[in-house]
Amino acid sequence: MSKRRIFIHACFFILLSSHFVSFDCLAGRLTFNLHAEEIPSNEAWKAEFSDITSKTVNSMGLSTEALQSLVERCDKLQPVIEGLEATPRKIYLKRLIKSKSIFNFVIESRKEIPDQ
Numbered sequence: 001m002s003k004r005r006i007f008i009h010a011c012f013f014i015l016l017s018s019h020f021v022s023f024d025c026l027a028g029r030l031t032f033n034l035h036a037e038e039i040p041s042n043e044a045w046k047a048e049f050s051d052i053t054s055k056t057v058n059s060m061g062l063s064t065e066a067l068q069s070l071v072e073r074c075d076k077l078q079p080v081i082e083g084l085e086a087t088p089r090k091i092y093l094k095r096l097i098k099s100k101s102i103f104n105f106v107i108e109s110r111k112e113i114p115d116q
Contacts (some may be wrong), residue, residue, distance in 0.1 A: 030087065045080045051090060053099045059106045067103045074100040 008077050059067065074096055081092045 045077060047082070047097065048073065048077055053095055056099045056102050059102055062106075064107055064110055067107050070103050071100055071107070074103070 045067060052070055055062065055070055062070075078093070078096060081089060083089075084092065
């Protein structure tokens with residue numbers, strides 16, 4: 001195999017493995033979508049997800065209003081995560097639901113113990 005052909009194959013492999021390219025093989029023909037994944041839209045929900053889940057560490061130190069706000073943010077983010085592909089959806093959704101459960105637990109525990 002010539003060096004030129006190896007170079008073309010390597011470029012083609014890099015192009016196909018890129019995050020910005022998706023390809024489908026229909027009836028033996030490859031079709032390409034050069035803008036398959038929009039990075040800014042992904043980063044928006046990921047930033048929100050990181051912000052919400054990072055608050056679980058200090059959930060006992062947050063006010064009840066702040067915790068209720070976090071539960072509402074979890075409810076708004078859940079449909080976005082449910083629209084992802086199977087593997088990321090399972091991972092992110094499970095972590096979001098666990099964070100929401102922690103926030104709800106702290107809220108309920110404060111209702112039972114009025115001193116806090």
